[in-house]
Amino acid sequence: MSAARILTIARLELIQRLRSVGWYVLLGVFVVLLLGITALSFLIFSNSDLPGAGVFSIIVNFVLLLVVLVSPTLSGNAINGDRDAATLAPVQVTAATTGDIMVGKLLAAVATGCAFLLIAVPFLAAGMVGGGVTPGMLFVSLLVLLAEIVVVAAMGVGLSGLIARPLFSIAATYLAVAALVIGTLIAFALGGAAIRTDVTHYERPWDDSTGEPVCDSWEEYTYEQPRFDYVWGFLAANPFVVLADATPTTFDDGYPQDLFGQIKYGVRMAQLPPGSERWDACAGGFESTPTPEERMRGTVPSWFVGLGIQLVIAGALFAGAWGRTRTPARRLPPGTRIA
Structure with a gap:
């Protein structure tokens, strides 16, 4: 040449x-x-x-x-x-x-x-x-x-x-x-919905006579939830996901301030398997959860794989x-x- x-x-x-x-x-x-x-x-x-x-x-x-x-x-x-x-x-x-x-x-x-x-x-x-x-x-x-x-x-x-x-x-x-822009989203949504698993939800029972939660016992409920953590790789090849995952994110008190961070957070959350939820009415609600910035630090970037x-x-x-x-x-x- x-x-x-x-x-x-x-x-x-x-x-x-x-x-x-x-x-x-x-x-x-x-x-x-x-x-x-x-x-x-x-x-x-x-x-x-x-x-x-x-x-x-x-x-x-x-x-x-x-x-x-x-x-x-x-x-x-x-x-x-x-x-x-x-x-x-x-x-x-x-x-x-x-x-x-x-x-x-x-x-x-x-x-x-x-x-x-x-x-x-x-x-x-x-x-x-x-x-x-x-x-x-x-x-x-x-x-x-x-x-x-x-x-x-x-x-x-x-x-x-x-x-x-x-x-x-x-x-x-x-x-x-x-196929890269829309097909990856369809494959991710359908694949995650097709694969489901049982998740347990814990919460305090309520005393009907007093209307107050009973703080010395727990009730549990089991329901199905999609397993998007098995199919999140479909999103890796999406051009918009590659752009968002590769670009540095601006945070304010641990929360993304731009569209890059919001897309990146959604993809990173899809990597995590569903776990049990615990609602404690005696402690004021759900147990403390990490901020989006902390979540992202514990997950894997995927932009280089998608590219x-x-x-x-x-x-x-x-x-x-x-x-x-x-x-x-x-x-x-x-x-x-x-x-």
Whole structure:
């Protein structure tokens, strides 16, 4: 592979996009949506002591949402779109190798996604003004967003090389992204509900004559509860869980002040097996429980596992497309246009 040829192919891809009016309209809509989300976020957290933490987390999650919605369209027809337009074969007969073409297409798709990320940086900086956001949070969240852009772009380019029709490859890319974003949640909910266990609840009995609890005895009740601790791993590959779990959390008296921490706390709590509950009316209620910050310290981060799963899926699709695009081709799908 040659860096010069890779950059040339990426530049040609970007020039084609920059000539499209729809590209600028898409960027304009993106800016308008970010302005609205930022303004609404400041209104929501206006009464908070650290409004910046909440505003920043909402903006970052919104940027990730737009990235996973837009990137499949920009990368899902990178290979088969050129083949359908009869512009791929002329490039393949030049000095450009298959690796040059694949990496150049991927680089162009990543650069396109990074354009949205660069536009979002001023809005992220505005979220930091409200306090509660450290430079480490900004740096880590940008790195995770960049990693997700690369993953989705690689999946789109890979599927565009494996599927002959551009429309089908774009739809398949959306389905793959939906499997990570929505499918993991469905698998987690259904899997946890299907596996249940008995949990015992203890509480003080009540004296009907006095209306006071009897403090020298206990009553127990048994009921079923889902075992989400067996299936919480499905959430690890979710892009929003990866983002929340990797980004440092801001706490106030042990409780998260941003959306990152709330998502992270929910996932970490799913790791814990259900245990018995003890309601002591004589002592004022439930026994003391750890704060969310203390709970998180006793659980295991999962963002690196989820990101690894995403990279394996994207890498497998990209490698498959690499083999399908290699010339001379031994076998092509029926009806594939060559030149």
